[in-house]
Amino acid sequence: MSNRLRWAGVVGFVALLALVVASCAPAAAPTPEVIVETVEVPVVETVIVPVEPEITEFEARCTYNTYRMGWVMDYSDPNNIINEVFSPKSPFQYTFWWDDTFLDLVDQALVETDPDARAAIWNEAEKIMLDDYAMVVPLFHYDRTGLVKSGINYEFPPFGQAHIMKWSFEDPTVTTLRWQLGTEPPTLDINLATDTTSHAVLNQLIEGLYRNKPDGTMEPAAAESYEVSDDLLVYTIHLREDAVWSDGEPVTAQHFVDGITRLLLPETAAEYAYNMYPVKGAEDFNLGVTDDPSTLGLRAVDDFTLEIELHDPAAFFDSILAFSTTYPVRLDVIEEFGDDWTEPGNFVGNGPYILTEWAHEDHLVVEKNPTYHDADKVTIERVLFPIIYETSTALAAYENDEIDVSGYPSEELPRILEDPVLSQEFVRLPRPGTYYVGLNTRAEHTDNLHFRKALQMAVDKRALLDDVLNMPWRMEACGVVPPEIAGYQGCGKVGYLFDVDAANAELQAYMDEAGIADPGEIIIEMWFNRGNEDVIEGVQAMWEENLGIHVRLVIMEWGVYLDVLDQCNNL
Numbered sequence: 001m002s003n004r005l006r007w008a009g010v011v012g013f014v015a016l017l018a019l020v021v022a023s024c025a026p027a028a029a030p031t032p033e034v035i036v037e038t039v040e041v042p043v044v045e046t047v048i049v050p051v052e053p054e055i056t057e058f059e060a061r062c063t064y065n066t067y068r069m070g071w072v073m074d075y076s077d078p079n080n081i082i083n084e085v086f087s088p089k090s091p092f093q094y095t096f097w098w099d100d101t102f103l104d105l106v107d108q109a110l111v112e113t114d115p116d117a118r119a120a121i122w123n124e125a126e127k128i129m130l131d132d133y134a135m136v137v138p139l140f141h142y143d144r145t146g147l148v149k150s151g152i153n154y155e156f157p158p159f160g161q162a163h164i165m166k167w168s169f170e171d172p173t174v175t176t177l178r179w180q181l182g183t184e185p186p187t188l189d190i191n192l193a194t195d196t197t198s199h200a201v202l203n204q205l206i207e208g209l210y211r212n213k214p215d216g217t218m219e220p221a222a223a224e225s226y227e228v229s230d231d232l233l234v235y236t237i238h239l240r241e242d243a244v245w246s247d248g249e250p251v252t253a254q255h256f257v258d259g260i261t262r263l264l265l266p267e268t269a270a271e272y273a274y275n276m277y278p279v280k281g282a283e284d285f286n287l288g289v290t291d292d293p294s295t296l297g298l299r300a301v302d303d304f305t306l307e308i309e310l311h312d313p314a315a316f317f318d319s320i321l322a323f324s325t326t327y328p329v330r331l332d333v334i335e336e337f338g339d340d341w342t343e344p345g346n347f348v349g350n351g352p353y354i355l356t357e358w359a360h361e362d363h364l365v366v367e368k369n370p371t372y373h374d375a376d377k378v379t380i381e382r383v384l385f386p387i388i389y390e391t392s393t394a395l396a397a398y399e400n401d402e403i404d405v406s407g408y409p410s411e412e413l414p415r416i417l418e419d420p421v422l423s424q425e426f427v428r429l430p431r432p433g434t435y436y437v438g439l440n441t442r443a444e445h446t447d448n449l450h451f452r453k454a455l456q457m458a459v460d461k462r463a464l465l466d467d468v469l470n471m472p473w474r475m476e477a478c479g480v481v482p483p484e485i486a487g488y489q490g491c492g493k494v495g496y497l498f499d500v501d502a503a504n505a506e507l508q509a510y511m512d513e514a515g516i517a518d519p520g521e522i523i524i525e526m527w528f529n530r531g532n533e534d535v536i537e538g539v540q541a542m543w544e545e546n547l548g549i550h551v552r553l554v555i556m557e558w559g560v561y562l563d564v565l566d567q568c569n570n571l
Contacts, residue, residue, distance in 0.1 A: 062568035064554070065439065065446040066455075067094055068528035068536055071480075072142060072196065072433030073159055074275075075319030076216060078122040078487040079109065081434065081480050084274060086129055086136060091271045094565050095135040096442045102128045110278070111312045113232065118315060119487040123494070126479050126487075130495045134452040137437040138477035138495060139461050139535065144431035145471075147395075147416070149404040150424060152177075157212035158430045158484065160322070161196060161203040165352035165372075168379040175381035178403040180394045182531065184361050184387055186559045188342040190327045191263045191270045195558070199324065201385060204366050205349035209237060209256070209306075210322040214429075218322045222251060222350065223306075226321065232313035233280075237321070239304040242373045243350060245330060251350045253300035255328035260308075261293050262329055271566075275325045278314040352378045362387055391531070410534055413470040428473070432482040437526075437539065445524055450510035456496040457503035458546040459539055468538040500546045507547055519548035527554045529561040 071085050071092075083106050084090055088098040105125040112118040129135065148154055151170045156162050164177060185198040193202055209223040226237040243251040260279070263270045264286045277283045280297030284290050297309030310317060320326060330348050337346040347355045352372045357365035364385040368378050388394040391409040398406035399422075408416060416422045439446045439455065446452055461476035478495030481488045491497060507519060516522065524543075528536045533555070540551040556564065 063440070063443045063525070064527045064568075065443045065524035066137075066526045067438050067440070067565060068436075068526070068532055069438060070142065070433060070435040072431055073482065073485065074323050075159055075316060076432070076485055077316035077319060078119070078126070078481050078485060079106075079316055081482075081485075082106075082122055082126055082129070083109075086480060089274075091274060091566070091569060093136075093438060094569055095438045095440055097129075097133050097135045099128055099133065110314055113313055113315050115315075115486065122481070122487040123489055126481060126489065127494050130479060133441070134449060134456050134496070135439050135441055136480065137439065137456050137459060138480050139435045139437065139459070139539075140465055140469075141475045141477050141482045142431050142433035142435060143474060144427070144429040146427055147398055147406045147408060147422065147425050148427050149398075149401075150421075152404060154427075155214045156427075156429050156431075157214055158216050158432055159212045160324075161200045163211055163352075164204055164380055164383055165374070165378045172379070175379075176384060177380050177382070177405070178384045178386065179405040180397070180403050180407065181364070181385045181387045182391070182394070182407060183389065183558050185364070186562065188347065188355070188358075190259065190324070190329055191268055191272075193324065194271050195562070197558075201355075201364055201366065202324070203351075204353040204383060205347065205351045205355055206324075206327050207243070207349075207351045207372075208322060208324065208327050209239075212322050218319070221322075222256075222328070223321070226318075228318070232315075233310045235308040235310075235317070235321075236301075237306040237308070239306060240373065241304050244371050244373070245348050245350050246354050246369050246371055247348050248371060249330070249348075250303070251328060252303045253306040254303075255330065256306050256326060257298045257300050258331050259327050259329040260298055260325065261296060262331070262334075263325055264296070272325050275320065275323070278310045278312070278317055278320075280309045280311045282311075353383065389530075410469045410471070430484055432484040434477050434480050434482055435535070436477070436480065443525075445510075445514075445522055448510045448513065450506045450513070453496065454503045454507040454510065454547060455543060457499045457506065459542050460498045462498070463542075464535060464538050468534050503546060507549075520550065522549040523552055524549060525552045525554060527556070527561070527565070529556055529558045531558075 071081055074080050085092045087093070087106060088103065102125050105121050105128070109118055109121040109125065112121060144156055153168045153170065154162070155166050167177065181197055181200065183197050185201055186195055187193050187198055188202060190202065190206055193199055207222045209221060210218040211221045213219050222239060222243055224238050224240050226235055228235055239251070239253055245251060260276060262268055264273050264276060264282055266286060266288045273286045281290070281295040285293065285296055297311070299307040301307050328350060333346065333348045334341045340346055344355050344358050349355070349369070352369055352374070353366035354369045355364070356367045357363065366383045368381045369375065372378065386403060388397060391407050394403065394406045395408045395412055397403045416426055439452050441447055465474050465476060466472045475483060476491065478491035478497065479489045483490070511517070511519065526536065526540065536553065540553060543549055543551050
């Protein structure tokens with residue numbers, strides 16, 4: 001995820017890992033008002049948060065009980081989800097749990113090079129997190145689904161976003177691809193972007209050292225080759241010498257050093273800095289223990305040789321060479337334009353496309369970069385990214401031949417699969433990741449393990465997939481590691497199965513401890529981002545029906561949602 005990909009967002013086009021924005025929520029809240037829906041006594045509200053809320057309002061009430069999120073894997077190792085998402089130290093979890101034994105196991109797994117021993121350590125860590133603390137409710141594992149017009153030759157890697165430079169039209173006279181985004185990209189800052197919407201665009205503008213292929217392996221991109229020292233600590237990466245930026249400047253090893261260093265600077269406040277902690281000195285530098293970049297294991301040996309030194313062996317580190325945390329940056333451009341460096345006309349990239357338009361909240365356009373080293377292989381000249389928040393609107397545009405790549409509302413899936421044309425254009429591909437609900441271990445009610453276990457066992461995940469999402473082929477999740485990743489355990493080996501009687505026994509144990517006589521007295525608050533209404537309302541209904549509690553929903557636009565959760569995480 002991300003692969004931030006980072007977060008997997010909407011259930012129609014986005015949270016379904018639809019081909020465009022696997023992890024974001026589409027629509028902004030329409031009006032700055034609070035809508036209250038009356039239900040059984042006590043009144044339980046559904047609150048729509050304004051597009052630009054007063055963050056302090058939410059800082060004062062970061063007592064949400066649950067929050068919705070999803071994670072699509074950035075590389076093929078359990079570290080990418082067990083540690084980088086759910087570690088007590090991770091900036092991507094908002095459950096506020098802590099366990100020293102878990103952290104010790106993570107430390108062991110990071111330096112273990114034997115694959116079987118490594119998987120066993122991750123299994124033990126996952127069991128602590130899910131069995132002993134029950135601080136996250138995994139719902140289902142992702143795949144990548146969506147609609148792509150016939151006549152387009154496409155490919156999608158299992159990790160990260162598509163590289164449109166590899167796409168083509170069968171009709172050579174067609175040169176513009178129209179690709180729906182489900183929301184405004186939160187940022188095109190190379191070091192700050194953690195969501196899949198932003199990276200759907202950035203993947204076209206920036207070229208990293210390597211890129212992921214459809215079979216999950218890597219191929220050279222800005223690099224030509226690399227070797228690793230015998231002690232597995234030093235990666236020596238040889239860059240291609242014919243690469244230039246879109247303004248004609250050569251791409252050098254120092255630009256990659258600058259990119260990783262800027263990612264790690266405390267003032268950058270990059271959430272993905274955590275991803276580069278295997279690099280020597282990176283954690284201390286990022287946490288401000290030292291402010292000397294020369295302490296980092298980063299060195300431009302010459303213009304086309306990059307050296308990265310780790311503090312300990314990390315068996316997964318080669319996979320990171322294809323991830324955005326190793327992107328190069330142009331510090332001179334950032335210094336010249338400040339926060340506006342990501343705007344058209346200012347943005348300087350080394351990828352196959354150039355950003356030429358960004359009408360915020362409406363559309364983006366990227367056009368073929370004539371200075372790209374493989375420009376002769378790029379056949380799609382222009383990509384239009386219309387921002388269409390509602391998946392029903394996007395599907396209508398797709399059927400009217402107004403866009404070529406689109407998501408869809410989950411309720412339309414049965415019709416799509418029965419339609420003779422749409423069914424042939426429906427794409428389903430591997431996309432390792434997990435959709436989940438996190439539980440705030442500091443908030444009233446969810447601060448109790450019995451209550452968290454009750455929530456776990458009161459959700460019928462199979463029914464969510466079959467009856468709500470209309471996606472019976474997907475796998476329900478009991479653990480967070482997806483089935484395509486080594487170390488996957490599956491239901492029955494980790495986590496909790498659907499069991500209403502056991503859920504109510506745990507609920508009663510909590511009520512006895514808390515002195516609560518009636519489950520109807522319990523009101524919990526569930527935060528989520530727009531576009532996930534079907535799944536979240538399904539979970540809400542199951543908790544209310546199976547446990548007799550009340551669930552208050554708070555819905556936000558994707559960018560606001562991330563901002564508010566991050567604010568709560570920093571309190």
